[in-house]
Amino acid sequence: MNLPSTSTTEPSLSSTSTPSQVSTTVTSPPTTLATTTTTAPLAKCSEDGHGLPEYADPLSSHQIWIGQLEDIRIADSELLIEQASVADGLMIGDTIHIWWVAAEDHVIHHGTLEEDVFTDHGPITVDGEVFSGMVDPDVVLIDDSTIGLIVLDGFLRQGPPGPICYLTSNDGQNFSSQYALLDMEDRFDPSVVIIEETWWLAVGILSEENPKSEIFRKEPGGTFELITAVTGGVPDLSYQDGMFRLLTCSLDGMRHQVSSDGMIWEQLENIRTPGCDPSTITGSDYFLFKMQEGTLPPLD
Numbered sequence: 001m002n003l004p005s006t007s008t009t010e011p012s013l014s015s016t017s018t019p020s021q022v023s024t025t026v027t028s029p030p031t032t033l034a035t036t037t038t039t040a041p042l043a044k045c046s047e048d049g050h051g052l053p054e055y056a057d058p059l060s061s062h063q064i065w066i067g068q069l070e071d072i073r074i075a076d077s078e079l080l081i082e083q084a085s086v087a088d089g090l091m092i093g094d095t096i097h098i099w100w101v102a103a104e105d106h107v108i109h110h111g112t113l114e115e116d117v118f119t120d121h122g123p124i125t126v127d128g129e130v131f132s133g134m135v136d137p138d139v140v141l142i143d144d145s146t147i148g149l150i151v152l153d154g155f156l157r158q159g160p161p162g163p164i165c166y167l168t169s170n171d172g173q174n175f176s177s178q179y180a181l182l183d184m185e186d187r188f189d190p191s192v193v194i195i196e197e198t199w200w201l202a203v204g205i206l207s208e209e210n211p212k213s214e215i216f217r218k219e220p221g222g223t224f225e226l227i228t229a230v231t232g233g234v235p236d237l238s239y240q241d242g243m244f245r246l247l248t249c250s251l252d253g254m255r256h257q258v259s260s261d262g263m264i265w266e267q268l269e270n271i272r273t274p275g276c277d278p279s280t281i282t283g284s285d286y287f288l289f290k291m292q293e294g295t296l297p298p299l300d
Contacts, residue, residue: 045165045177049154050133053105053123059085060103061293065275066113069287072256072269080118081111085290086189090139090147091283097172098281098288099124099137099149106132108151110172124149125174126167132156134165138191141282147172150181150190150201160185164203182216182224189277191237193244199224200262202235202246213248215262228263231255236278247271247278254278254289 062085067077080098081087087100096113107123107130123130136152146168153165163183167175181190187203194200199218205211211233216224232248232255239245244259253270271278277290 045167045180046133046154046157046163049157049161050131051156053107053130053132056101056103056106056132059083059101059106062103063291063293064098064100065289065291066281067287067289068285069271069280072271074271074273074275074287074289080113080288081120082293084109086136086277087288087290088138088191088279089281089284089286089288090141091281091286092141096281096284096286097139097147099139099172101135101137108134108137108149121173124169124172127177128174135161136189138189138279139282140192140194142168142194145170148192149175150192152188152190153180162187164190164201181218187214189234191235193237193239195239200237200239200244202237204233204235204248206233211249213246215246217262228265230257230265232257234277236280238280238282245280247280249276249278 060083063079064081064084064087065077066080067074081100083103084100087098089096089098098111098113099108102109105123109120109122110124111118111120133156134151134153135155138150140148142148149167151165151167152161153163155161162185163180164187166178166181168178169175181201186205188206189204191202192199197220201216201224202213204213212229212231213233213235214229215227217227218224230246232250234249236247237244242260244262246257246265248255250270253272256268256271257265258268259265273289275289275291279288281288
């Protein structure tokens with residue numbers, strides 16, 4: 001693929017295509033949680049922890065790469081966006097839509113990849129404003145005309161950031177805040193799938209020694225319930241052909257786990273890549289991940 005930038009255009013929505021198949025091989029014991037915790041959704045997202053757009057030097061060496069996930073490797077990978085971090089994507093019709101945090105302003109941007117041409121449409125608006133303080137975007141298609149964006153809000157406030165906030169849009173560029181999905185300290189990197197109106201939410205817990213991810217479930221009309229925890233941080237949760245897939249970061253590549261019920265997880269062979277922050281582009285077999293400038297491309 002050749003991926004030059006072009007001028008800004010306005011995206012449109014249509015139905016999604018069929019996702020790729022999930023691999024099921026080698027097993028290892030899962031880590032499960034004995035107790036159950038519930039959390040009620042909040043009325044509002046964060047009212048603080050936002051700021052003016054400002055260059056974020058720590059992100060200047062981050063790069064977003066795109067490839068195709070094939071069993072234990074990422075094939076045909078190419079650099080997509082420089083000075084960019086923590087991306088997620090969604091296939092709408094024949095167009096890949098991508099959201100990421102840009103170093104130039106520390107704001108979530110929206111871009112499209114169509115016929116090998118990548119376009120940065122610029123910062124998203126939230127309730128009519130452009131500001132920094134929302135990070136870790138994760139996207140889900142709510143219906144044929146509504147995009148849901150789940151973010152870590154309040155990133156610039158004193159103390160722990162939060163909550164995990166839910167935004168909606170009909171064009172991918174202009175969003176309205178809805179409510180907080182989860183308000184628990186030290187939960188980052190949200191990833192959501194919706195299956196027959198049941199919401200599944202994975203969040204990471206940062207730890208240099210023992211990073212892990214928690215899986216929450218919310219039935220229609222209910223509240224989020226913590227159902228299990230697994231080894232590995234920075235989760236990417238997806239669902240395909242009756243199976244959940246969870247990708248998390250580790251020192252030996254991306255940890256790869258699958259589950260039929262979201263509670264008991266089977267560990268497969270790690271995906272070999274020096275990158276991290278995994279992200280399945282829903283509705284396709286494409287895959288996004290983050291690398292830092294100077295690191296090697298994914299291992300074949």
